[in-house]
Amino acid sequence: MTTAPTAPVSPTATASPADPATVPPTPQPDDCLAADFYQYEALLPDEEREILLKARAFLRKDIKPLVNEYWGRGEFPFEMIEKFRASGLAALAYEGYGEHKPAASHLLGGMLATELGRVDASTATFFGVHNGLAFYSVHYGGDQEQRDRFLPAMASMDKIGAFALTEPLGGSDVSGGMRTTARREGDDWILDGAKKWIGNATFADYVVVFARDVDDNKVKAFVVEKGTPGFRPEKIEGKIALRIVQNAEITLTGVRVPEANRLHNIRGFRDVAEILRVTRGGVAWQALGVMIGAYELALDYAKERTAFGRPIAKFQLVQDLLVKSLGNITACWGMLVQLARLQDQGVFRDEQSALAKEYVAARMRESVAWCREIFGGNGIVLDHDVARFFSDAEALYSYEGTHQMQTLIVGKSITGHSAFVG
Structure with missing residues (x-):
C-alpha cells in the first residue's frame, strides 16, 4: 500500500505569523550552553563531551563558590589546588599523563579552557600557566629524563609550575632585549636578572626561567626549584584584574641551577x-x-x-x-x-x-x-x-x-x- 506524497509547503502559504512577543525560545539540547547557538559542543565525540560536562559540573560546584571572596581580597584559594587534583583535569592534553592517558583532542582542550574562563579568568590563568606554559615548556623543551623527573608530579598537581619570560624592562621585545643572564660554571649555571608579571611564582614549586647565555648569546631555559638561594619572588600588589592570580616580580641574584635542570631542547x-x-x-x-x-x-x-x-x-x-x-x-x-x-x-x-x-x-x-x-x-x-x-x-x-x-x-x-x- 502506498501513500500519496506530501505536498511541499510553500514558505508563503503559512498560517498567520505568530506575534514575535509570544515566540518561544529556540529549544536547546540537554546540557547545551545558551551561548552555544550553533551547537559547537556537539562536535565533540561522546567520550570527550562527557569529560567536558564533568568539568563543567566540577567548576560550578567546587570552584565558582570560592571566586568572588578571594578575588575581592586579592588572595589565592590554595584549597583550589586539591580540588583540581581530585578532578583529574590536569595534563589531559598530553599523552601518557593524567587520568586520560591518550591525549585529548585540541578541541576538547580548548573547550575546557573556555569552561574555565566562563567561571573565572583568574582560575583559567592559574591553570593555564601551570598546565600550559610551564608543563608544555618541560614537555617540549626537556629531554626524556627531564620529562620523567618533572612531569608526573606536575600532572598530578603535587607540584605547581610557573613560566618566567617577561622582564621589568622587556615585554613584547623580550626576544631581542632579554637582560636576565645565564653563565656556565662547571656543572652549574648562574642566573642573574629579574622577571615580572610571573603568574603562580609566589608559591610555584618549579619556575621555568628563560635567560640569555653570556657565551653564545642564545636564550636558554632552566627549571628553578622552590627554595633555591638567590631566587626571590615578590607579589605584585594593587592589581585591578586577575586578582586571584599571584603575579610576582622575581629577582635572581647568583641563582645556581644544575645543568640537569637546563631544558636541553630549548636552544634559542x-x-x-x-x-x-x-x-x-x-x-x-x-x-x-x-x-x-x-x-x-x-x-x-x-x-x-x-x-x-x-x-x-x-x-x-x-x-x-x-x-x-x-x-x-x-x-x-x-x-x-x-x-x-x-x-x-x-x-x-x-x-x-x-x-x-x-x-x-x-x-x-x-x-x-x-x-x-x-x-x-x-x-x-x-x-x-x-x-x-x-x-x-x-x-x-x-x-x-x-x-x-x-x-x-x-x-x-x-x-x-x-x-x-x-
Whole structure:
C-alpha cells in the first residue's frame, strides 16, 4: 500500500505569523550552553563531551563558590589546588599523563579552557600557566629524563609550575632585549636578572626561567626549584584584574641551577616562540569563555531585572547588546574550532594562532563591556559577577602577546613585510 506524497509547503502559504512577543525560545539540547547557538559542543565525540560536562559540573560546584571572596581580597584559594587534583583535569592534553592517558583532542582542550574562563579568568590563568606554559615548556623543551623527573608530579598537581619570560624592562621585545643572564660554571649555571608579571611564582614549586647565555648569546631555559638561594619572588600588589592570580616580580641574584635542570631542547628564542605559538591559542579559548560567562550573566539579569513595569529583556536596545555579544561569541567559537582542527592535524601556523588571540581577545573586550552595560550601576559591584569579568578582560587582552604584537605577526604573514621596529 502506498501513500500519496506530501505536498511541499510553500514558505508563503503559512498560517498567520505568530506575534514575535509570544515566540518561544529556540529549544536547546540537554546540557547545551545558551551561548552555544550553533551547537559547537556537539562536535565533540561522546567520550570527550562527557569529560567536558564533568568539568563543567566540577567548576560550578567546587570552584565558582570560592571566586568572588578571594578575588575581592586579592588572595589565592590554595584549597583550589586539591580540588583540581581530585578532578583529574590536569595534563589531559598530553599523552601518557593524567587520568586520560591518550591525549585529548585540541578541541576538547580548548573547550575546557573556555569552561574555565566562563567561571573565572583568574582560575583559567592559574591553570593555564601551570598546565600550559610551564608543563608544555618541560614537555617540549626537556629531554626524556627531564620529562620523567618533572612531569608526573606536575600532572598530578603535587607540584605547581610557573613560566618566567617577561622582564621589568622587556615585554613584547623580550626576544631581542632579554637582560636576565645565564653563565656556565662547571656543572652549574648562574642566573642573574629579574622577571615580572610571573603568574603562580609566589608559591610555584618549579619556575621555568628563560635567560640569555653570556657565551653564545642564545636564550636558554632552566627549571628553578622552590627554595633555591638567590631566587626571590615578590607579589605584585594593587592589581585591578586577575586578582586571584599571584603575579610576582622575581629577582635572581647568583641563582645556581644544575645543568640537569637546563631544558636541553630549548636552544634559542625560536623554541620559546614555539611554546607561545601553542599556548596563545589556549588564551584565545579562555577569552571566549570570559565572553560567554559575561553574556550568560547579562542574559539572566535582563530576564529578571524589571524597569518601567517589564523585564528589561523586552527592550530593543538591551536585545541589541545581547545579540551583538552572541554574534561575537559564535564567530569566535567557529574560528577556534577550525584552529583546533588544524592543531590536531599538526599543520597550524604561528600567524593562525596569533590571529585567533588578536581577534577573540578584541571581541571579548567589547562584548564584556556591552554585557556590563546591561547591568547599569549593578555592573560595577562584585555581587553580580560581571564586574569581575569586565576587569579581567583587560588582562587577557594584553597577556600572551599584546593585540598589537599579534597584529604585526599576522601582518607580516599576509604582506610578506615585517613592520616590527628594531
